Amino acid sequence: MLRDTYNRPLRDLRISVTDRCNYRCTYCMPFDEYTWIDRREILTFEEISRLATLFVGLGVEKVRLTGGEPLLRKNVDRLVAELSSIKGLREICLTTNGELLAEQIETLAAAGLRRINVSIDTLDPQKFRRMTRRGDLDRVLRGLFAAKMLGLGPLKINAVIERGVNDDDIIPLVEFSREHGFAMRFIEYMDVGNSNNWVSERMVSGKEMIERINARFPLRSRGRVDGTAPAVDYEFLDGGGDIGVIASVTEPFCGGCNRARLTADGKLVTCLFSDSGHDLKSLLRSGAGDDQILEFLRSVWWRRDDRYSEQRLEALNSPEGYQPHHHRKIEMITLGG
Ligand SMILES: C[S@@+](CC[C@H](N)C(=O)[O-])C[C@H]1O[C@@H](n2cnc3c(N)ncnc32)[C@H](O)[C@@H]1O
Ligand code: SF4
Numbered sequence: 001m002l003r004d005t006y007n008r009p010l011r012d013l014r015i016s017v018t019d020r021c022n023y024r025c026t027y028c029m030p031f032d033e034y035t036w037i038d039r040r041e042i043l044t045f046e047e048i049s050r051l052a053t054l055f056v057g058l059g060v061e062k063v064r065l066t067g068g069e070p071l072l073r074k075n076v077d078r079l080v081a082e083l084s085s086i087k088g089l090r091e092i093c094l095t096t097n098g099e100l101l102a103e104q105i106e107t108l109a110a111a112g113l114r115r116i117n118v119s120i121d122t123l124d125p126q127k128f129r130r131m132t133r134r135g136d137l138d139r140v141l142r143g144l145f146a147a148k149m150l151g152l153g154p155l156k157i158n159a160v161i162e163r164g165v166n167d168d169d170i171i172p173l174v175e176f177s178r179e180h181g182f183a184m185r186f187i188e189y190m191d192v193g194n195s196n197n198w199v200s201e202r203m204v205s206g207k208e209m210i211e212r213i214n215a216r217f218p219l220r221s222r223g224r225v226d227g228t229a230p231a232v233d234y235e236f237l238d239g240g241g242d243i244g245v246i247a248s249v250t251e252p253f254c255g256g257c258n259r260a261r262l263t264a265d266g267k268l269v270t271c272l273f274s275d276s277g278h279d280l281k282s283l284l285r286s287g288a289g290d291d292q293i294l295e296f297l298r299s300v301w302w303r304r305d306d307r308y309s310e311q312r313l314e315a316l317n318s319p320e321g322y323q324p325h326h327h328r329k330i331e332m333i334t335l336g337g
Helices: 046-056 076-084 101-110 124-134 136-151 169-179 208-216 280-283 288-302 308-316
Strands: 011-018 062-066 091-096 117-118 154-160 183-188 219-224 232-236 243-245 259-262 268-271
Touching: 011 046, 046 076, 046 280, 046 288, 076 101, 076 183, 076 243, 091 183, 101 136, 117 136, 124 308, 136 154, 136 232, 154 169, 169 183, 169 208, 208 219, 208 232, 268 288, 280 288
Parallel strands: 011 062, 011 259, 062 091, 091 117, 117 154, 154 183, 183 243
Antiparallel strands: 219 232, 232 243, 259 268
């Protein structure tokens, strides 16, 4: 079986279908303009599906479509349908800001999509607007409830928590998700990309989030799904559902990381904090056969030795501290969150 330097298998593929976004979340994409990927460089659905099929042959069981904002990619439901027909692929998931979900949910569901994460950091419409700089909370909620009405699930809500910005939204988000049967995923604010001005003081640790929630709604830990999922899951003792916490800064999970990322322009990236990727698009477009591409994928994964979040924690705990700007990273919109 394919294993990397630290004996980690390849199980999970995150595909960025576009680097464009209709929001400008302050923690992700704070500027108005970026150097966008040229449209001719963006992988076609056929190219993505071919690669996904090869990845499944190497052990991938789950694909997540992300971006940028994946629902900005025209006819993304067609990609979902193509991926749905890949034998051996157990799950197709989507992470979206939800702005365009209400109008696309029926076609997406018809194409076979069942699992959706919608990013909602606050239930206060004005604050939502401030945090996303362009978002309309009402539209997002309409999309979320439309998905629920169609019976899709599990429906998860991702919330990035920033101290002094939306840490007072933790409990309202928990109440909302308990009331409506959604599963919250609280995410520690991370130093992704190079432009979000991350400082550790603005991060609320997973431990603190759990303590705050537990004080109001007692919880029991269930650990990580398969021992490798980014989220540690907790269930409410009163049977009111479950939540997850993704604490990649304070409790890194590099040791179990089985995720690869495919950028919209066809680069294979082996860590969320990588500074570069491996060019698959040129290989595809030069007419390479499946065997040649498989050999390339294997050789990249064999050599994979990323453990960035563990190294960051070591640096954070060292006398010199951690300097996010000393390491240039690919922007999250490019490599897919
Ligand atoms: C990059 S987005 C792409 C998909 C889609 N546009 C969305 O927002 O859901 C994927 C996830 O990454 C999260 N994210 C973005 N920047 C982050 C940061 N600095 N720290 C932690 N999570 C972040 C977002 O909140 C979102 O849940
Ligand atoms: S988090 Fe998602 S919605 Fe927000 S700017 Fe990044 S890609 Fe866009």
